[in-house]
Amino acid sequence: MKTIYINATFFTMDKENRIFSNGMMIVQNRSIIYIGERNEELLADADQVVDLIGKWVMPGLVNTHSHILMTLLRGIGDDMLLKPWLETKIWPIEKQFTSEIASVSAQLGILEMLKSGTTTFSDMFNPNGIDPNVVMETIAETGIRGAFSYSIFSFGTEQEQKMNLIGAEQFSKDYKNFADGRLTTMVAPHSPYACSPEALIESARIAKENDLMIHIHVSETDYEILDIETRYGNRPVEHLRKLGIFDQLTVMAHGVVLNDEERAILKQYDVRVAHNPISNLKLGSGIADVVGLLDAGIKVGIATDSTASNNNLDMFEEVRTAALLQKGIYKDATKFSAQTALTLATRGGAEVIRMGHTGSLEVNKKADFITIYPYNKEHLQPITAAYSHLLYSARGSDVCDVYIDGKTIVKDGKCLSIDEEKVIYESNRLLNNLTTN
Ligand SMILES: CSC[C@H]1O[C@@H](n2cnc3c(O)ncnc32)[C@H](O)[C@@H]1O
Numbered sequence: 001m002k003t004i005y006i007n008a009t010f011f012t013m014d015k016e017n018r019i020f021s022n023g024m025m026i027v028q029n030r031s032i033i034y035i036g037e038r039n040e041e042l043l044a045d046a047d048q049v050v051d052l053i054g055k056w057v058m059p060g061l062v063n064t065h066s067h068i069l070m071t072l073l074r075g076i077g078d079d080m081l082l083k084p085w086l087e088t089k090i091w092p093i094e095k096q097f098t099s100e101i102a103s104v105s106a107q108l109g110i111l112e113m114l115k116s117g118t119t120t121f122s123d124m125f126n127p128n129g130i131d132p133n134v135v136m137e138t139i140a141e142t143g144i145r146g147a148f149s150y151s152i153f154s155f156g157t158e159q160e161q162k163m164n165l166i167g168a169e170q171f172s173k174d175y176k177n178f179a180d181g182r183l184t185t186m187v188a189p190h191s192p193y194a195c196s197p198e199a200l201i202e203s204a205r206i207a208k209e210n211d212l213m214i215h216i217h218v219s220e221t222d223y224e225i226l227d228i229e230t231r232y233g234n235r236p237v238e239h240l241r242k243l244g245i246f247d248q249l250t251v252m253a254h255g256v257v258l259n260d261e262e263r264a265i266l267k268q269y270d271v272r273v274a275h276n277p278i279s280n281l282k283l284g285s286g287i288a289d290v291v292g293l294l295d296a297g298i299k300v301g302i303a304t305d306s307t308a309s310n311n312n313l314d315m316f317e318e319v320r321t322a323a324l325l326q327k328g329i330y331k332d333a334t335k336f337s338a339q340t341a342l343t344l345a346t347r348g349g350a351e352v353i354r355m356g357h358t359g360s361l362e363v364n365k366k367a368d369f370i371t372i373y374p375y376n377k378e379h380l381q382p383i384t385a386a387y388s389h390l391l392y393s394a395r396g397s398d399v400c401d402v403y404i405d406g407k408t409i410v411k412d413g414k415c416l417s418i419d420e421e422k423v424i425y426e427s428n429r430l431l432n433n434l435t436t437n
Pocket residue numbers: 067070082086090091094124125126151152188189190191217220279305306309
């Protein structure tokens with residue numbers, strides 16, 4: 001089945017940053033087989049023609065670090081630093097989680113992601129009290145693409161820690177290639193402060209034996225640096241390097257507090273960084289030096305973190321914030337162009353999480369794309385310099401349609417794979433079962 005999309009402007013976000021106004025894209029077997037100028041000969045051979053009537057088409061956004069199981073915690077724990085936020089708010093609430101709460105939270109988070117243009121995500125979840133198989137089935141039904149990672153913590157009794165590692169390994173293997181290959185896993189030790197050296201060594205072993213990436217929170221706050229230095233005599237990056245974590249391909253979430261030496265280590269081991277600007281601001285953690293990371297040759301993706309520290313999952317807002325912050329901290333408006341920022345939110349992010357088969361509109365890439373209809377949007381007028389509009393003016397709520405694997409997942413702003421009303425109703429009902437103060 002060949003579906004041909006016409007009458008749109010295609011922002012490919014490929015290496016040449018090609019844009020085709022009045023272009024054409026052909027999708028067959030879930031992949032892009034043609035992207036370019038309109039071609040009448042090829043058009044005559046279509047099984048189905050979709051008229052995109054003046055829309056902008058771009059690759060779906062890639063959120064490189066999220067916690068969708070925390071979506072019900074939106075609005076809880078404002079105005080707190082990371083450590084007390086985790087220890088006195090988030091972790092006690094997560095202890096009350098059930099599979100039902102986790103599934104509804106996941107659906108609500110994915111609904112928000114999809115409707116605001118995210119087609120791929122990389123998530124870490126706290127497995128406390130839940131059956132991850134139930135959650136993974138729920139995620140598969142939404143049609144989203146991504147990596148979902150069962151977190152490793154060194155909390156509780158020795159037996160509990162052992163069970164946590166066994167659960168993480170089993171989950172990582174069971175869902176490595178799931179839902180037609182749309183979903184996979186990573187190995188996710190929570191952080192250098194919540195994992196013992198032994199748990200970190202085990203995490204590296206699981207990743208190595210199963211050819212999986214590692215996803216871990218690192219160098220998020222000044223306190224973390226002090227804490228790890230005090231406990232182990234090294235800063236977090238050196239601590240993890242010594243334990244062999246970086247011998248496996250790693251995505252580090254945050255990387256707010258890094259020095260030149262650490263950037264050199266990250267580059268040497270090809271460690272990638274998921275940059276969470278809004279979460280870092282809200283938790284008072286600081287601002288990551290993304291320009292410094294990119295200049296050092298480190299791969300960077302953009303991410304939202306959870307709705308408890310953001311408080312939304314809108315990647316348009318996230319990438320705009322990322323760009324503005326870099327210009328601000330460098331006092332240099334030439335840093336971090338719209339094109340660079342949007343690349344990190346699409347193709348760059350996909351590469352960070354080893355999903356280079358998505359993230360740009362190119363032949364042989366997965367047909368994961370979104371559309372925006374600019375003509376009835378005041379804030380997208382006049383229609384010029386569209387990269388600029390996409391970064392500085394567009395919002396997640398501008399997204400009309402979302403396609404993943406060539407399948408329509410959102411049509412005219414309505415999600416076809418999730419019962420929106422039910423998820424909203426259930427979210428409010430289940431929140432009442434949680435003690436949150
Ligand atoms: C690692 S599983 C997910 C787990 O991590 C906790 N969490 C959420 N946001 C952050 C953050 O910014 N830094 C550290 N830990 C965080 C939360 O308990 C999640 O369920």
